[in-house]
């Protein structure tokens with residue numbers, strides 16, 4: 109393979125050119141959409157010590173009305189947003205986008221507890237402790 113700048117996908121093995129249409133930093137495989145946890149803060153900084161495989165778990169749309177992939181690191185669990193590139197696998201993108209539609213909104217078994225706003229009506233249920241995840245911009 110003769111790409112000037114390229115990497116081979118750890119997930120599907122495809123050789124990927126870093127120069128992708130529509131994005132300055134190709135950070136995921138256009139074929140399987142998997143990425144690698146290489147960047148810590150800014151796309152392209154390559155400062156992460158993790159290098160775990162990042163699974164594409166969803167797509168969303170941000171500002172400019174363009175599709176953005178949400179990757180989750182299979183090693184450390186970190187989530188990242190990555191712009192889609194012009195040659196990404198559209199079929200896979202569609203499947204990710206449609207995935208929630210194939211599932212029930214709320215499975216009956218997992219109904220969320222209603223907010224405890226009834227006063228005095230001794231409710232035995234205590235809300236599960238939910239720690240807000242610490243979000244720090246600077247390390």
Ligand SMILES: [Zn+2]
Nearest residue numbers: 117120137140
């Ligand atoms: Zn791949």
Ligand SMILES: [Zn+2]
Nearest residue numbers: 145158181184
């Ligand atoms: Zn990671």
